[in-house]
Amino acid sequence: MSIEVDPTAEISPLADIEPSRRGTRVVVGPDSVIDSFVKIKPAGGMGDVLIGARTVINAGCVIYSGNGVSIGNDVAVAANCVFASVNHEYHDKSRLIREQGFLPSRGGIVVEDDVWLGAGVILLDGAVVRKGAVVAAGSLVRGEVPSYGVAAGDPLTVKTWRQ
Template structure:
């Protein structure tokens, strides 16, 4: 089921697939889904909830997997992937595609007022607390504290909003 608020703006060049298994995709008031964004029910039964006044820029891919919750006023830059699921791969005698998926690590949670830079990858179990910033090209798979600024691969804390010794 796809629920889009009347004031959300969805590019006709985006691709939001409806689920055949009952996954719910909800897009809040004033949110913008740019061209070439792909939202795909895959890898689990989780829902995607996008809050109010969010922007998901061109080229992003969101899989439902174990679920994605995005708060209000979140900005996700171009070409990010949100993948709250992991393939099982332990049995070397069976093809990976036949092994299903690993147990959930809780999906992806993005709290209010978060900025995610271009080309980031968020994995199952990522929790981005209120007001944090993720630098371009980062891979996130754990908890990022409120108002912290993290970047790189491996991801490293480089400061916090309002105070940063490491930023120019």
């Protein structure tokens, strides 16, 4: 795995970027901040983790590389968010779940530019958060949040729009 960190980015010495055995990449763009106790872990796929410019990922967030995670420019990720871009296979009850591998990709996770994810947001494989959107604290994102939408809950619904 290669870890490519722009020289202007700040990564806390208490962050943990785990090396990949599969050759996936972690790229952190210019002026981005990875706070204390952020964990980036390669798991269950060949996806890269790409973090754009001027993005802040706050304490306690976990990013599983899985089928890929792309976080754009100028994104604010509040504390304790989870990016889970892979799903375990579980259908065969005659086999242990851990022996069944993973389900096919739903496209990884994409977070476009100028997005705010509130504290404790969970994004699953196939989640797409479009430009300028806001996702309220504690929400679960499984599908698409439209550009400039302000979404909340589980099930996630658009409550209002940025003006």
